Amino acid sequence: MRALYLASASPRRAELLAQIGVRFSRLVFPGINETPRAGEAPADYVQRMAREKAIAGRAALDGVPQAAVLGADTSVVLGERILGKPADRDDARQMLQALSGTVHEVLSAVSVLTPDGQQTRLSTTRVWFRDLDSAEIDTYLATGEPFDKAGAYGIQGCGAVLVDALHGSYSGVVGLPLAETRALLHWANVPYWQQDPA
Numbered sequence: 623m624r625a626l627y628l629a630s631a632s633p634r635r636a637e638l639l640a641q642i643g644v645r646f647s648r649l650v651f652p653g654i655n656e657t658p659r660a661g662e663a664p665a666d667y668v669q670r671m672a673r674e675k676a677i678a679g680r681a682a683l684d685g686v687p688q689a690a691v692l693g694a695d696t697s698v699v700l701g702e703r704i705l706g707k708p709a710d711r712d713d714a715r716q717m718l719q720a721l722s723g724t725v726h727e728v729l730s731a732v733s734v735l736t737p738d739g740q741q742t743r744l745s746t747t748r749v750w751f752r753d754l755d756s757a758e759i760d761t762y763l764a765t766g767e768p769f770d771k772a773g774a775y776g777i778q779g780c781g782a783v784l785v786d787a788l789h790g791s792y793s794g795v796v797g798l799p800l801a802e803t804r805a806l807l808h809w810a811n812v813p814y815w816q817q818d819p820a
C-alpha cells in the first residue's frame with residue numbers, strides 16, 4: 623500500500639478524498655502557470671493542468687520515494703470558452719450572465735503520479751442553468767461564494783439553486799470526480815474506505 627499526497631489547495635478536493643476514506647497529506651508548492659495554450663482544446667487543457675499539478679507537487683516532496691501524488695483541475699466550458707476562476711466581481715458577473723438559461727460542460731481531470739508512471743482521467747458533466755436576472759446575480763455575488771470557483775458558482779453551496787439539472791458526475795463538478803479518482807487510487811495501490819483512526 624502506498625501513501626498519498628494531495629497536490630491541491632482546494633478545500634473541496636480534500637473533503638471529497640476524506641469522504642471516501644482516503645488518508646493523505648497535503649502538499650504546499652508554488653502555483654503552476656494556468657494559462658491555456660493557443661488553440662488548446664479544453665479537454666487537453668484540464669488534463670495537462672492536472673498532470674502538471676501532480677508533477678509540481680512531486681517536486682516539492684522530499685524523501686518519500688514510493689509515495690503517490692494526486693493533482694486535479696476543473697474548468698467550466700461554454701461553447702469554445704474555458705471559464706476558470708473569475709478574476710474579479712465584473713468577471714464573475716459576466717460568467718454568470720453567460721451561463722444563465724443555457725447548458726455548459728464541467729470538465730474535471732484527476733492525475734496520479736507514482737514511481738511507476740502517471741495516469742490521468744477526465745470527467746465531463748453537462749449542467750443546465752435556469753434563467754437568472756441581474757438582481758439575482760448581484761445577490762449571489764454578495765454571498766462571496768463565486769470568487770474561488772471555476773465558472774463563478776459552487777454547486778455544493780448556495781449555487782445549488784442556480785442549477786436545473788445535471789448529467790454526469792456531481793463530485794466532478796465540485797472538483798474531484800470520485801469514480802475516476804477511485805480507479806486511479808486502485809491502480810496506484812492507495813487504499814480508500816479506511817476507517818477514521820480511533
Ligand SMILES: Cc1cn([C@H]2C[C@H](O)[C@@H](COP(=O)(O)OP(=O)(O)OP(=O)(O)O)O2)c(=O)[nH]c1=O
Nearest residue numbers: 630631632695696771772775776777795796797
Ligand atoms: C463548478 C464548480 C467549481 N468549483 C471549484 C473546484 C475547484 O476548487 C475550483 C476550480 O479551480 P482549480 O484551478 O481546478 O482548482 P483550485 O485552484 O481551487 O485548487 P488547486 O489548483 O490547488 O487544486 O472551482 C466548486 O467548488 N464548485 C463548483 O460547482
